[in-house]
Amino acid sequence: MKIKVFGWLLFFDRLNTKDMLVRRHWRSPLDDNICVICNAYVYEYRAHLFFECNFSCRVWNYLQIDWSHGSNIQECISQARQRFGHPFFFEVMLTAAWNIWILRNGRTFRGIRATFVAWRCNFVHDILLLSHRLKDSFRHRLVDWVNSLM
Numbered sequence: 001m002k003i004k005v006f007g008w009l010l011f012f013d014r015l016n017t018k019d020m021l022v023r024r025h026w027r028s029p030l031d032d033n034i035c036v037i038c039n040a041y042v043y044e045y046r047a048h049l050f051f052e053c054n055f056s057c058r059v060w061n062y063l064q065i066d067w068s069h070g071s072n073i074q075e076c077i078s079q080a081r082q083r084f085g086h087p088f089f090f091e092v093m094l095t096a097a098w099n100i101w102i103l104r105n106g107r108t109f110r111g112i113r114a115t116f117v118a119w120r121c122n123f124v125h126d127i128l129l130l131s132h133r134l135k136d137s138f139r140h141r142l143v144d145w146v147n148s149l150m
């Protein structure tokens with residue numbers, strides 16, 4: 001899945017999270033529909049998996065992306081983008097969320113434990129790969145920012 005398609009599905013809440021599969025009657029509400037990347041025994045739905053889960057909170061803290069302002073997803077994104085203060089907000093945010101989704105799928109379908117170290121390794125790999133498609137000045141700023149995270 002291309003990351004832009006993923007972004008679209010995330011934004012419009014069309015990803016196959018467990019709550020979505022229940023809503024589409026592809027899963028029973030009686031199945032195990034708990035988030036697989038934290039130990040909170042919380043139903044897996046978009047807001048939990050990507051924004052409220054302990055795992056995701058650690059990711060956003062690490063990236064210094066603050067989702068706590070705004071009353072709907074558009075407002076949250078706009079506020080988070082402003083507060084983040086770098087021109088590559090969407091690249092970072094989508095790559096981060098994409099890698100949360102990848103780890104969640106690894107855990108769901110292959111039983112691989114989701115760890116922050118694995119997330120960070122995949123995130124850095126993907127964002128540096130993506131940086132090659134950016135203009136020079138933009139790329140240098142992104143690479144400097146990624147290095148400042150280490």
Ligand SMILES: [Zn+2]
Nearest residue numbers: 035037038053
């Ligand atoms: Zn969770």
